Amino acid sequence: MPVSPRYRVTTQTTASRVSLVIALLLVVAAAAAPLFVSRGTVQDLFFILTMLVLAQFWNLLAGYAGLVSVGQQAFVGFGAYAMFAAVSLAGLDPVVAILVGGIAAVLLAIPTAFFVFRLEGAYFAIGTWVIAEVVRLVVAQWQTLGGGTGTSLPRSATRDMIGVEQLKDWLGLKSSAAGDVVTYWLALALAVATIAFIYRLLRSRRGLGLAAVRDDASAAGAVGVDGNRMKHLVYLVAAFGTGLCGALIYVQTARISPDAAFSVIDWTAYVIFIVVIGGIGTLEGPIIGVLVFFLLQNALADYGSWYLLVLGLIGIVVMLFAPRGIWGFISDRTGIELFPIRRRLVIDDDPQTPDTD
Amino acid sequence: MSLLRLDDVCKSYGTLKVTDHVTLEVAEGEALGIIGPNGAGKSTLFDLITGRVAVGSGTIAFAGADVTTRPATERCRMGLGRSFQIPRPFGRLTVFENLVVGAAFGAGRSESDVTGRCAEILRQTGLLERANTPAGQLPLLQRKRLELARALATDPKLLLLDEIAGGLTESECRSLVETIRAIHAGGTTIVWIEHVLHALTSVVDRLVVLDFGRIIADGKPDAVMASREVREIYLGIEV
Numbered sequence: 191m192p193v194s195p196r197y198r199v200t201t202q203t204t205a206s207r208v209s210l211v212i213a214l215l216l217v218v219a220a221a222a223a224p225l226f227v228s229r230g231t232v233q234d235l236f237f238i239l240t241m242l243v244l245a246q247f248w249n250l251l252a253g254y255a256g257l258v259s260v261g262q263q264a265f266v267g268f269g270a271y272a273m274f275a276a277v278s279l280a281g282l283d284p285v286v287a288i289l290v291g292g293i294a295a296v297l298l299a300i301p302t303a304f305f306v307f308r309l310e311g312a313y314f315a316i317g318t319w320v321i322a323e324v325v326r327l328v329v330a331q332w333q334t335l336g337g338g339t340g341t342s343l344p345r346s347a348t349r350d351m352i353g354v355e356q357l358k359d360w361l362g363l364k365s366s367a368a369g370d371v372v373t374y375w376l377a378l379a380l381a382v383a384t385i386a387f388i389y390r391l392l393r394s395r396r397g398l399g400l401a402a403v404r405d406d407a408s409a410a411g412a413v414g415v416d417g418n419r420m421k422h423l424v425y426l427v428a429a430f431g432t433g434l435c436g437a438l439i440y441v442q443t444a445r446i447s448p449d450a451a452f453s454v455i456d457w458t459a460y461v462i463f464i465v466v467i468g469g470i471g472t473l474e475g476p477i478i479g480v481l482v483f484f485l486l487q488n489a490l491a492d493y494g495s496w497y498l499l500v501l502g503l504i505g506i507v508v509m510l511f512a513p514r515g516i517w518g519f520i521s522d523r524t525g526i527e528l529f530p531i532r533r534r535l536v537i538d539d540d541p542q543t544p545d546t547d
Numbered sequence: 548m549s550l551l552r553l554d555d556v557c558k559s560y561g562t563l564k565v566t567d568h569v570t571l572e573v574a575e576g577e578a579l580g581i582i583g584p585n586g587a588g589k590s591t592l593f594d595l596i597t598g599r600v601a602v603g604s605g606t607i608a609f610a611g612a613d614v615t616t617r618p619a620t621e622r623c624r625m626g627l628g629r630s631f632q633i634p635r636p637f638g639r640l641t642v643f644e645n646l647v648v649g650a651a652f653g654a655g656r657s658e659s660d661v662t663g664r665c666a667e668i669l670r671q672t673g674l675l676e677r678a679n680t681p682a683g684q685l686p687l688l689q690r691k692r693l694e695l696a697r698a699l700a701t702d703p704k705l706l707l708l709d710e711i712a713g714g715l716t717e718s719e720c721r722s723l724v725e726t727i728r729a730i731h732a733g734g735t736t737i738v739w740i741e742h743v744l745h746a747l748t749s750v751v752d753r754l755v756v757l758d759f760g761r762i763i764a765d766g767k768p769d770a771v772m773a774s775r776e777v778r779e780i781y782l783g784i785e786v
C-alpha cells in the first residue's frame with residue numbers, strides 16, 4: 191500500500207516549544223552561576239543536580255520500565271569506588287575516572303541483572319537491595335581503599351584535576367573552590383545530558399515499546415515487543431548513569447566510605463521520595479521533586495531525626511491525595527506537558543482532523 | 548500447503564484439561580471458524596498458537612517452522628497476529644500509537660514508514676476519528692475494533708480473531724463482516740472464534756467445533772451445523 195503523504199505525525203506542542211527555550215536559558219544561567227554566587231551555593235546546586243540525575247534514572251527504571259529498585263546505591267557506591275581506584279591506584283585524572291565509574295557500574299549490572307530479573311515485583315525490589323548490601327560488604331574488605339573506614343582522594347589528584355588550574359587563574363579561586371566549580375559544571379552537563387537522553391529514548395521506537403510493555407506486557411508480547419529485552423536495556427542504562435553520577439559525587443566529596451557510598455537512605459530512599467512527590471513516570475516530576483526536597487531539607491535541617499519522619503509523612507500525604515505527584519496534579523488540571531512524548535496523527539487536507547483529548 | 552499445524556496438542560490448568568489432543572491444520576488462504584460453548588478452550592487455543600501460554604505436550608508448526616517453544620514476540624514477527632477476547636489495549640497510548648507499536652515491532656518497519664499504513668488501517672476499522680484518543684478511554688466496542696486494528700498493523704499472515712462481533716448492531720455487524728472479507732481477500736489467512744454464527748458463516752469456508760478441549764466436528768459449515776452431535780452439544784436448546 192502506498193504511503194499517503196496526507197498523514198503526518200507530530201509530538202511538539204506550544205508548551206513544549208516554550209519550555210525548550212526556557213530550558214536553554216536556564217541552562218545558560220546555571221552555567222554562569224559560579225561567576226556570581228558563593229561557594230556554598232555552588233555546592234547546593236551540585237547537590238540538587240546530582241540528586242536530579244539519580245532521580246531521573248530511578249524514574250526511568252520504576253516509572254517507565256516498572257522496575258522498582260531499592261538497590262541503586264549499589265551503582266552509586268560501586269561507581270564511586272571504581273573512580274577512587276582509578277585515581278588512587280591507576281593515577282587517572284578524577285574527571286576521566288568518572289567514566290571508569292560509569293563503566294564499572296554497567297559491568298556490575300550485567301551479572302546482577304541475571305539474578306534480579308528472575309524476580310518480580312516486591313521480590314525484585316528486595317533482590318536489588320540484597321545485592322547492594324553484598325557489594326557494600328565486599329567493597330568494605332578492600333583494604334587498599336580503606337576497608338570499612340574508607341579513604342580520601344590524594345590531595346594532588348584533586349588539585350591537579352582537569353580545569354582546576356585554569357579556573358584558579360581565571361576566577362581567582364583557591365583549588366578547592368575551583369574544584370567545586372569543575373564538578374558543578376560536570377553535574378550540570380550530566381543532568382542536561384541525562385534529561386536529553388531519556389527524553390530521546392522515550393520518544394524513540396524503543397520508548398514506545400517500553401510504554402506498551404508498561405501498559406500491558408502480555409499484549410505487547412503478542413504484537414512483537416520483547417519486554418524482557420527492553421527492561422534489561424533500561425536496567426543497564428540506569429546503572430551506567432547512576433554509576434557516573436556516584437563517581438561524580440565522590441570526586442566532589444573527595445572522601446569515601448562504604449557506609450556513605452552504599453547508603454540506602456541517601457541514594458535510594460531520598461531519590462524515591464523525590465520522584466514520588468514530583469510525579470513518577472514523567473520527566474518533569476523529578477525536576478519539581480528535587481527542588482521540593484532541597485527546600486524541605488534546608489527547612490528541617492535543625493530537627494534531626496524528625497526530618498525523616500516529616501519527609502515520610504509528606505510522601506504519604508502526596509501519595510494519598512496526588513498519587514501522580516505534584517507534576518501529575520498540575521498537568522492533569524492544565525494539560526501542560528513540557529516534554530511531550532505522545533505521537534499525534536495529523537491529517538493535512540481533511541477537515542475532520544482527529545480529536546486531541 | 549498448511550500455514551498452521553497443531554499436532555496432538557494438550558494443555559491443562561491443574562486438573563482441568565483445557566486442550567485435549569487437538570490436531571488441526573489450517574491451509575494458506577483459508578478462513579476457518581471455531582465455535583463451541585463457553586469454557587470449551589477456544590481462547591486457550593489461541594494462547595497456545597501465539598505462545599502466550601506454553602503447551603503441555605504436542606507440537607505447533609507455523610509457516611513451515613516448528614514454533615512450539617518459540618516466544619510470543621518471535622511468533623508475532625513471523626506473521627501470527629491475534630485479537631484478545633477481552634481487549635487489552637495499551638491504555639495510556641493513543642489509538643494511533645497502539646497501531647504504531649504493532650507496525651514498528653510486529654511488522655518490523657521503521658517508525659517513519661508506518662504512518663500512512665496505520666492511518667489506513669484506522670480508516671478501514673472506523674477508528675480514524677479516535678486516532679489521538681488514549682486507548683484506555685475507548686468504550687468496549689471500539690476497544691474490540693482496536694484489537695482488530697492493532698493485530699492488522701503487525702502485517703499478519705495468519706490473523707486470529709477472538710469474538711469481535713459480540714454486541715454489535717445489525718449494520719455494525721455487516722460492516723465488520725465486510726472488513727474481514729476484505730482482509731481475507733487481501734491474502735490473509737483467518738481463524739475466527741465467534742458466537743455470532745451468521746456473521747461467522749458469511750465469511751468462513753470451514754468450521755471447527757470445540758467442546759471440553761476436544762475437536763468434535765470439522766468440515767463445511769452446513770455439514771457441521773447439521774451434525775447431530777454438534778446440535779446436541781453446542782445448540783442443545785434447539786434439539
Ligand SMILES: Nc1ncnc2c1ncn2[C@@H]1O[C@H](COP(=O)(O)OP(=O)(O)O)[C@@H](O)[C@H]1O
Pocket residue numbers: 560563565583584585586587588589590591592
Ligand atoms: N490462566 C488460566 N488458569 C486457570 N484456568 C484457566 C486459565 N485460562 C483459562 N482457564 C480455564 O480454561 C477453560 C477454557 O477457557 P477458555 O479457553 O477461555 O474458553 P473459551 O474461550 O472457549 O470460552 C475455562 O474453564 C477457563 O476457566
Ligand SMILES: [Mg+2]
Pocket residue numbers: 589590591632709
Ligand atoms: Mg474465549
